[in-house]
Amino acid sequence: MQTMFSGQWGRWQQVFVGLALILVVLHFFIYVYYSFSLMQFPFDYDQGEGFELNDTLYLSEGKSPYRNNETWPFYASNYPPIYHVVLIPFVWIFGPEYWYGRLVAFLSTLVTAGTIGFAVYRDGGRRREIAALMGFAFLASNYIYHIGPLFRQHYFMVMFEVLAVVTLANALERPQQRQRLRLGMGLLLIAGYTKQLAAYTCAAVFLWLFIRNPRRSIVYSLGLGAAAGLIFLILNIITEGQWYTNIVAANVNQFIMSQFTGLLKQYVRLHWPILLLAGLLTVYELYFARLSIYAVWFVVATISTIGAGKWGAGDSYFATSLAAACILAGIFISRTLNQTWVFPENYLSRPFLNMTFSPGLKQSLGMLCLILMIIYGVTVVKMPTSGAVFEPISQALGFEPAPGHRYPLYDAAGWTPGYATIGHLTSQEDEDSGWKIVDRIRASDLPVLSEEAGFSLQAEREVISNPTQLLNLYENDLFDPKNLIAVIESQGFGLIIFRAQFYPEPVLSAIYDAYIPQEVIPMNGFNYELWIPASDWETRRDIRDYLNKNPAEALEVAIPAEIEDHRSWMFSMMDRWGWTPVIALEAAPSTECESREFIRLAQRIEIRLCGDKLIFQP
């Protein structure tokens, strides 16, 4: 440190490095506090966590989570298994719990940050303080903070991607070249079988290898492709084709351009200091040095963020690009502070080669880099605004949730479609509400259909269906919901729990017919709707089936005894199925029966309401 920060400039640089480090370390403390608080919450904090836990349970019992969605329990996983496999020993020891999945995901972000720091130190000129700064800068990102400690596998994949790239970065210059290349390829394989998105990092690695030596690129890409393909084939055979359906076909979702552009703008607005430095180093390598694996990876990973526009995707898709950017920016800052830039003569450098730059100008460039990192530390501010620690701090700083925000959280990222505004602390009320829902499940004699797996898992009941998976498959014509609808229409579920009503439209329609909303329980910012079987469904079902047959003969049905207002019951039922009442131009003759005509497309039916009877006359 003494030699690196010498003289007056050196002292100022020391101050600026210190300031930048203080900011990112403060972000790190908030991250640790939030993560450990979240580990204690026993329910889904964000949609999808419970399904990851359920996948782990399947694998821990030696069962495949890649199943046929059209048969009971209408459930399948849409992610590869590595993350879940790693968690299996925890299931054996502790049973189904959220904390270990969150802990492993959190630790994986720390390993990623440590690896980024290591790469900056090794490849950037051995500056410990800049290595630490960039590792913490990665963790300080709003994108890492709010998703990092969730029971999700995305950042577990990013960890393997970063480990692979850093292993391969100088593999060609090392004596144990083959071992390093093989290790890097192995890590890429693991990343790919943690989450499919690692394919882009594989593409970047082979592109870089191709630039360095096409032969090696071809040999290793064929080797990795063969290994990945063989595993894929085996899994597909074992699961009778369900692996392909659930892992590949189910992930072809609608692309929403506004979601991608919104997230891209947000990514640049939050991380522009790091992206600027990373971009400068990439341009430098392109024209004045050899392209490093980091630069190629940064470009490919940034282009691949276009996938963030898919329905169901989000800001986590930018994490790989950010990791690459942090390494490049760290190397750029280290070289600037060390003043080790070299510009070989070419048509671009020639006009500047004879110019002399004062030591002060060179030093101030280093200062400018550090100022950019301080700006970054201030730009990515976020913190919970509740709890004994953060409530007074946020009040003192004047931080409060954005208007209309559902959680006690200040987040400078703002909101755009695809960005989950989470990162708040849960409350005792949230937990109590969760247990109340669990008690309702336990009280049911029949199975329960829940949009979140966590409640069923806590009640020790079977998890039935994964709504977003069913929706994705349905949208791709790969899911026929008839069997699930048959269970719903026979009122085979004692309780249905909605959070966002993500089921395919025919499934939702069947639920709206056969069940009625009974209670709304707010928990963690969402209103959980509890629906119970409708007592009049049997009668309405007979009527619906009769009307759908386009009948020629009349039908007489008795209105269920519990219905008080027969008229409004009839109108709401017909309205639900798309029947419109014909406006009567003349007053009906006064009889003891009220007669109304209804139309639906080319169908017409007359209904007479006589006391507690309905008579349908085509």
Next chain:
Amino acid sequence: MLNSHFTLTKRQLGLLAIIGGGVALVGILLFDELGLSDPQGGFGPSQKIGMALAALMLLVGISLLPLGDTPA
């Protein structure tokens, strides 16, 4: 090229970028001309982003050509 010591030069990388960018540019335009893109969406933002990236790749390729045999 398949020699274990062969490495791409800046000029070769530039040529590959020109070919890649050019093919992508023509491909996107042809895709639209042949009516293979969404008939309702027309020449939308996705194609515009693709065109911009392809054009950038082409320009980078051209700018690399004068760098000659320097290893890429």
